[in-house]
Amino acid sequence: MKWSRRLAAITLAIGVTGGLTSGFSPAEDKGVNPKIQEMMGQVSEVRIKAILEKMESFGTRNTMSNADDPVHGVGAARTWILNEMTGYSPKLQVRFEKFRVKKQGQRIFKDVDLYNVVAILPGKKMPETVVVVSAHYDSLNLGTRPAAAPAGPGTETAGGAVGAGAPGNTTANMTLADFEKNAELPAPGVCDDASGTAAVMELARVMSQYEFDKTVAFIVFAGEEQGLIGSSLQAVKAKKENQAIEAVLNNDIIGTDVAGNGRMGNGSVSVYSDETMDSVSQQLSRYVREIGERYLPSMKINTVFMGDRLGRGGDHTPFQWEGFAAVRVSTPNEIYANQHRATDTLANMSVPYTAKVAKVNLVAAASLALGPKPPIVLPEPRAGGGGGRRPMPMIARGGGYDAVLRWRAAGVEDDIKGYAIVMRATTSPYWEQEIYVGKVTTYTLKDVSIDDAKFGVKAIGNNGVESLVTSYAYPPRQKVEIETVQ
Ligand SMILES: [Zn+2]
Numbered sequence: 001m002k003w004s005r006r007l008a009a010i011t012l013a014i015g016v017t018g019g020l021t022s023g024f025s026p027a028e029d030k031g032v033n034p035k036i037q038e039m040m041g042q043v044s045e046v047r048i049k050a051i052l053e054k055m056e057s058f059g060t061r062n063t064m065s066n067a068d069d070p071v072h073g074v075g076a077a078r079t080w081i082l083n084e085m086t087g088y089s090p091k092l093q094v095r096f097e098k099f100r101v102k103k104q105g106q107r108i109f110k111d112v113d114l115y116n117v118v119a120i121l122p123g124k125k126m127p128e129t130v131v132v133v134s135a136h137y138d139s140l141n142l143g144t145r146p147a148a149a150p151a152g153p154g155t156e157t158a159g160g161a162v163g164a165g166a167p168g169n170t171t172a173n174m175t176l177a178d179f180e181k182n183a184e185l186p187a188p189g190v191c192d193d194a195s196g197t198a199a200v201m202e203l204a205r206v207m208s209q210y211e212f213d214k215t216v217a218f219i220v221f222a223g224e225e226q227g228l229i230g231s232s233l234q235a236v237k238a239k240k241e242n243q244a245i246e247a248v249l250n251n252d253i254i255g256t257d258v259a260g261n262g263r264m265g266n267g268s269v270s271v272y273s274d275e276t277m278d279s280v281s282q283q284l285s286r287y288v289r290e291i292g293e294r295y296l297p298s299m300k301i302n303t304v305f306m307g308d309r310l311g312r313g314g315d316h317t318p319f320q321w322e323g324f325a326a327v328r329v330s331t332p333n334e335i336y337a338n339q340h341r342a343t344d345t346l347a348n349m350s351v352p353y354t355a356k357v358a359k360v361n362l363v364a365a366a367s368l369a370l371g372p373k374p375p376i377v378l379p380e381p382r383a384g385g386g387g388g389r390r391p392m393p394m395i396a397r398g399g400g401y402d403a404v405l406r407w408r409a410a411g412v413e414d415d416i417k418g419y420a421i422v423m424r425a426t427t428s429p430y431w432e433q434e435i436y437v438g439k440v441t442t443y444t445l446k447d448v449s450i451d452d453a454k455f456g457v458k459a460i461g462n463n464g465v466e467s468l469v470t471s472y473a474y475p476p477r478q479k480v481e482i483e484t485v486q
Helices: 002-017 034-040 045-057 074-086 155-159 176-182 190-207 229-240 280-295 317-321 351-370
Strands: 093-101 112-121 126-136 214-221 244-251 268-272 300-304 326-330 395-398 402-406 416-425 433-438 442-445 453-461
Touching (some): 034 351, 045 074, 045 190, 074 112, 093 229, 112 190, 112 229, 126 190, 126 229, 126 351, 190 214, 190 244, 190 351, 214 229, 214 351, 229 317, 244 280, 244 317, 268 280, 268 351, 280 300, 280 326, 280 351, 402 453, 416 442
Parallel strands (some): 126 214, 244 326, 268 300
Antiparallel strands (some): 093 112, 112 214, 268 326, 395 402, 402 442, 416 433, 416 453
């Protein structure tokens, strides 16, 4: 204890006088940032509960429901969300993103105007870089249908939508007329996904009282239940406009901590990414775990290296399709019997659990938005482009038997205190070793083979907040056609 306090004092002294070469700085101590901790403390269960009550009061938020009633249905809901977020802070730029969707499939049984609600908190130093926190505010009641026949994964999507419900929540035999009729049924959708919406709104309120280096976008989508419509259109638009979205934290079903079979646990949350080893989405899920468990040591973050729950969908996926790092935050303890039914109510969920998951989101989003951009490990593109092959990351066998890593700064270099190299066995889910190497852009790991381990590098800001890890991921070898003599 005494020693570490002395070390901290020395570190502080060095920081103040700037007297040492950065390469000799003491290793990073995985500290918590007091500002982020302060923000986390402001996430309010009372406010989250009030949002959930209000969301429930609209009766339904089905995207296909009557949008003209001032207090009932999807129109009333989105207007309330917009006005509420507008009131949080003059710094928040809140707007509807409207898309005119054509009649298609069964679930979109008529042309419909779809509105995502977007609240932008502009960044101070890197406003072009965006961290997204999202959820869907629409809800669904699938009506009376065969009870919980154990439908296999995929069966439920037979209705033409990937956003479809839980196991047994089959839409296989439903007709267009059924969906039309169901659009006005009570669909409180408190867990799915007013819980995610409440987390996004509460983060918008708390975080808009502060300033961040990067831009934070708080988005609640519509049309999730019709097949990820709102998020797909938003993601395509972002890609088309070349938006630099660094991360998407999508929250869907974060409201229950006791599953339908009694399995319980309010101390864990699942983060789904994808199955591609060292993808940007997997890196993001590792980041959420590391930062989440640092600020909330009582919380276990399950990184699940799958796209989603089997055969089921969420709004993070369209962002992955466009090449962005995106994850789904979700409870491991769902109640299938209530999903897409009139029983998905406030009485059947847990506000304290939702607040905990909101806090996980807050510390991850705030760290991303206050931290540096992740380093780049690909060489500068050659002038005039050229070559169809994907560039190889800057990792090499120095002298044959050393690992030589190089990288480039991606953001404001003055704000970077230094870099840390991370390593792990290829079979390990998490980075096992971390070496702080100071403010350099190359580092040699003596006698370390690059052939049987994974490597990555991250930047650490002067404020102690770290970036996402950039992994030295090799593109797979391309198949070559071999010509033979006939
Ligand atoms: Zn949902």
